[in-house]
Amino acid sequence: MDFELRVPGIDELGEAVAALREWQSDDAPMQLHPGDLGWFWRFGGEATAAAVRTWNQDGRVLAVGLLDGPDVLRVTTAPQFLHDAGLARRMAADIADPERGVLPAGKVNVEVPNGAALHEHLAEIGWGTDEAWTPLQRDLADPVEDPGLRIGVAGPELADLRAAVHRSAFEGSAFSEARWHAMAAGSPYADARCLLGFDEAANAVAAVTVWSAGPGRPGLIEPMGVHKDHRGRGYGKAICVAAAAALRELGSSGAIVCTPSSLAGAVATYASAGFRHLSERLDRHREA
Template sequence: MTLVCLIPDPERLTAVAERLSLWQSDPWVGHLHPGDLGWHSSVGAEQMAADLRVWERDGQPLAIGMVDGPAVLRMAVDPEAAEDREVAERIAVDLDQRATGREAVIEARGATALRKALRGAGWVEDEPWTPMTMELTTPLDLTRLDQARLRIVDAGPDTASDWAGVHWSSFRGTPFDDDSRSRFVDRWAQIINGPFADRAHSLIAYDADGSPVAVTTVWTAGPGRPGLVEPMGVHRERHGKGYGVAITLAGARTLQRHGASSVVVAAENSNPAALATYRAGAMIRTCGWRSAR
């Protein structure tokens, strides 16, 4: 049967995430993870579904893509189809048609045949990202977490404002006024109440003064599979104290308690601070690639 590209109904979001979970394994190649869907779900279920592309053959998904911004598609291909040239060429034609007349980025890490097909169609490599991993099958070294002397709590509705404030400071750095706080907390609520909420574990780190200083959300793909860090941030006024490493280790500990085989993340090579934080947390780099046109 012909490979077809579909936009799923919102009711299928959980099923799409389940399928994507089955494609996560060690060593992790850095492709789309159910946690990426979870973090993106702050837009609401309807828009979340509209941002997905599922390539199916005989009713079985072989590739899943998520629109992440106006010109970025983040993808995962079923590992059993990663070398399938016919599947790759069909997807590449779809992607080429959708990108006609404008610059676009396709993140296709791990999709060997698709990467080759994209190159053959004229796509070129863009700025690389580096997948990083920490295995969780042995006891974690939590020395850096203990040394930071932080109080780690699970974030919930009563602490959503604290979580949002640290994230805002880390990634935006602009004043967090009441309107911005309300909008961001509402979007965070979409995540923790959405179709992927059972995969999420959000953490806040408080210092000795009771101030929130670092946050993360980690996402499970099921027992025995890699769990994702997405996102991790430290308040911009608290950099240089080891809090990024500490909250990353706290996230790893949470994933280990929920049966994850490893904790993974993909970081931009152009962001040395993030790479250094993850390395200091005992994460090691694997190979990375990102294609663009």
């Protein structure tokens, strides 16, 4: 049977989330994580379903993509299909043809795990490489050190404060209390935590959300930010250490994060919190 491209309905999103959970491994290259869908869920379940694409065969999900914006697709495959030429050929054809409803015409980017056959098939049809990303990972086999910062879990009562720190950290962000509640209503958030860091004056200085993929699998940090009025004081490192500790409590084998290589300060912050660099990844890009 041929591979089938699908746009799952909101009732089918659980299949995509379950597949992504199953595919996470400490030995796998950095890839789309259930937490990525969880963070996107801040726009609501219907919007998340509309942004997801799956490639199925005989009713089984073999690849999942997330339209993280109108011209960016983040995609991964089941581990045993990472090098499958047939699936990669079909995915490349679907991605390249605007009429198939994956990406529009014009300039677009695709995030693909290192080593995936999809890289080769996109290159064969003229797609080059673009933005460089630095994945980082921290092993969680051993207990995590004290972050040196008071940490609180941000539930519904602190959702507005959590959102405010995020908006301060990321200029132009529209994250809000309502969007926090939408995110928390999504199925991936059952295995997630929002953390707030407080200084000695009880100011909320940093925030992070962590996403578990289940016991024994790597968990994701997405997003992490420091309030613009409290930068340069080590709070970024501290909240990253707290994030690692939270993921360890959730049973994660490791903590992973990926940031643009151009953001040298962010890369340095994660490294200072015990994260090691993994192989840099390049987006695939169509110029026009």
